Amino acid sequence: MTDTPTRRRLLQAGLALPGALLLNPLQAAEADRLRIGYQKSSTLMIYLKSKGVLEKALAPWNVSVQWHEFNSGLPLLEALNVGAIDLSADVADAVPAFALAAGAQLTYYAIETPSPQAQAIVVRKDSPVTSVAQLKGQKVAFAKGAGAHYLLLEALARNGLSIQDIEPAYLSPADARAAFETGKVAAWVIWDPFLAAVQRQSGARILVDGTRLSAYRRFYLAATPYAQRRPDVLGLVYGELQRAGNWIKHNPNQAAEWHAPVIGLDAATVEVANQRRSYQVQPPDAEALAEQQRIADAFSQAQIIPRKVRIADSPVWRPAS
Structure with missing residues (x-):
């Protein structure tokens, strides 16, 4: 693989690119694996990872799961953009604008409600x-x-x-x-x-x-080709994220005790952090997407991203009613 700036950023973000990730599309379909990127702040996805929830749920579908950790949301979505992963755990509200400005084909599949x-x-x-x-x-x-x-x-x-x-x-x-x-x-x-x-x-x-400044919703995204190929997998992941969020909010002490050793912090610190996060997972709604447009406009007006982004051009997956 050519040593491009994008590849260097992915390596710096801690994403190894073994041969398995360089399969052509036909080989990838045969392997039928789900590659998920996450951060230390991706509590709900970390919960699913630590408990092996997705591995168990997807085994009957013959889908394996691979996990890749990143130090922040931007390199995570860069990896999604170049096809190194299929699905992102939550990223902060500002991150999608940067990826979309770079031409990424992303599908919104879930949000967490505001946690300013x-x-x-x-x-x-x-x-x-x-x-x-x-x-x-x-x-x-x-x-x-x-x-x-x-x-x-x-x-x-x-x-x-x-x-x-x-x-x-x-x-x-x-x-x-x-x-x-x-x-x-x-x-x-x-x-x-x-x-x-x-x-x-x-x-x-x-x-x-962020009070009265930034709602700080967390957004979950998929590579659009994967979302089109496996909407059933997105539906399963979405349902498990909802269940994980409900468990954490209804069991704050247990959740902190579980989460602390996983991310290397003490339980009291984790509980403080969890109290400030909503962990309420729902489909991307009009208000959240309108805020995405305002954020993208703020970055383009400040000349921080190179072009205007139209959030409406990005697909939105929704669970079956």
Whole structure:
């Protein structure tokens, strides 16, 4: 395979590309496998992975499951775009615009309802910064294309600023936390469970969260060719995601005890993060898709993505009534 920038980004994101992923379409159909990308924040899909739910449910259909972890949503959807995976776990609301601007063929198949408090702009506990306006001229860390990116745009705009008024530091969550704690950046825009972790472990102070700025829905997407070929598999995954979300919200203590060792955090931190997430899975609705268009427009107007994106051009899978 040619060493392209996209391939390098996928390798950096932690997606190995073994020979099995380089099969031609006919071979892929014969193998009949489902390749899923997820992040540490993909709680519902991680639950299904850890319990082997999809493997058991799809075995009678002769469909195997492969899992690939990414450090943020943008490289995940890049992998979906180039055909390295078939299905994404949840990504933040800002991420699809970047993938669609790159020409990705994506199908929306589910959303999580809003969780605005599950992402925030934070500063260190001893920081003199007390308002977003005071970030002017300062270095701010965030993952490019993440929901945090859009939250920052909105927060700056509410204070009469733009992205040009700060110094962006495009960093993965792990690198951003190191820069944040050593004082190399003035602020960090981050989502749960990383948000809960830096609050509890480092005493980080929330400058502003997504309340009245960004609804922070989480979106689940599929490669359109896969969605067209296996809508039955999408239906099964959708139903299991709904059940997982209901279990987590109705069993918060048990859910935190299960989730903590899986992602390397303590249960108390995970429970804080889970309280701020809705985990309510439903089909993509008109309101959510309209918000997707507003987000895409905000990025194109700020010249962060190269062209205008029409969300209405992307297919939407819906469960059978």
